[in-house]
Amino acid sequence: MSIEEIQEQIIDEMDLFEDWTDKYEYIIELGKSLKTIAEDKKIDSNKIKGCQSNVWLDANFTDGKVAFTADSDALIVKGLVSLVLKVFSNQTPQDIINANLDFIEKTGLSQHLAQTRSNGLLSMVKQIKFYAMAYSVQGTKS
Amino acid sequence: MPFTEIEIQKIREDFPVLLEKVNGKPLVYFDNAATTQKPKQVVAAIESYYYSSNANIHRGIHHLAEKATASFEATRKALKEFINAAHEEEIIFTRGVTEGINLVANSFGKAFIHKGDEIIISTMEHHSNIVPWQMLCEEKGAILKVIPITDAGEIIFEEYLKLLSPNTKLVAVVHASNALGTINPVAEIIQHAHAVGAKVLIDGAQSASHLEIDVQAMDCDFFAISAHKLYGPTGVGILYGKKALLEAMPPYQGGGEMIKEVTFEKTTYNELPYKFEAGTPNIADVIAFKAAIDYINKLGKKAIAAYEHELLTYATAQLLTIEGLKIIGTAQHKVSVASFVIEGIHHQDLAIILDQQGIAIRTGHHCTQPLMHRLGILGTSRASFSFYNTKAEIDALMVALNKAVKMLR
């Protein structure tokens, strides 16, 4: 599926929830079931420091696609991280670079999360794009 | 002695923000240690100043200038009485505790701290009472020493005594900890510091709203307060300093107001307190600060402390019913701060789920990272109570907290 289609799917899913409890329970479930980053990748150079919680992000470039793994020490952030990975993982560097990430806003999640916390996610998205850019340069060279 | 339910309801009417709805639920505001809400009287004082007496102070001869100056100086007098200072000119207006501490670090530090001198702070200090001293020590080649604490969050007094020496020039400690609630034995701390000839600064950010403050009985050399934690406006505070000491200190900032005479060759400085108040101050908020002090005085510190203690005791007992919850800060004497961690649950998740239910608490390191490090935790969740809070609100917190725990486990 394309990045666009995955985002559409997430937005549709989120629309099904009538109240915040269900929505957050869903995100918490996603957080709990996120296949986390390998312990040896949970290092400072992979860490995105937030004000209250941290995110670790690692990337792998194989067969022209970037696979991301990630983790967070807080559960709700981890759930959101899981959604971000769903959108970006196993896409080509070019698609990642060109993607317009709008599902966070369209699902009303940014509204539910105060500025600083959303910003933590935004720095993760920025980091994802950096990886994609690095790999796209690598891709053209080889 | 504490307030009746009817009295609390009347008090709450003075704080319109308490009627706000958050995510469709009534706001429960338990972040009072970060900043308190403002009563109508304080907002009215700001409005009244701008509408009927706005003028620059101390310099004008006209009616408005005199009116504004009188109101401004009335706040100084009210604060002198509030902390029982000996003289009005011992009250210096600042932007808040942080600026007060920086003033002392820069002015007192410049004149009286030298290479090899020692400054003592405690493990539970707010970053505002750590960083200015680190900067000063770095500049002067002085040494920063830290009083250790127990697991309960109390200063280990024998260890403090061991740190004191003729090299100690300053002791800077918090009166009441914002992260733990601990009330420190400041009078004893001061007495022993004075015995070795050191001066003492007390960070009164958290104590001024809860405890009766008597700087003469305490015998501190400096005491810093922020108005915004005292039901007053943001951007205003005071630094109290003993007169003789303030007189011996060089000015902090240069500019208008703090001078007596300026020539290009030499400037002579104004007398206290103006020597330390360069530039046009935050006149409106200083004036409104008095309305906050009047409000507190009307309720009475004794009644406030007794009621808040009741809330703290109730909240602590309720919180402990949650499985895996641990209170962080179990000192014998505490202000109304309940800090806690819950096993297996990240404080950020807790804050998000509570916020969905209209409940405002604070989570994280509370600007006390070295303290969190000492306690071996990344942060806590903190509910801090004011006289306008109620047991019913604590019950609402418990419902919300139980729901959050259920969702997050």
Ligand SMILES: Cc1ncc(COP(=O)(O)O)c(C=O)c1O
């Ligand atoms: C114990 C303590 N000290 C200092 C400060 C700093 O106060 P302000 O930010 O008002 O200068 C605070 C405020 O959080 C505090 O709680």
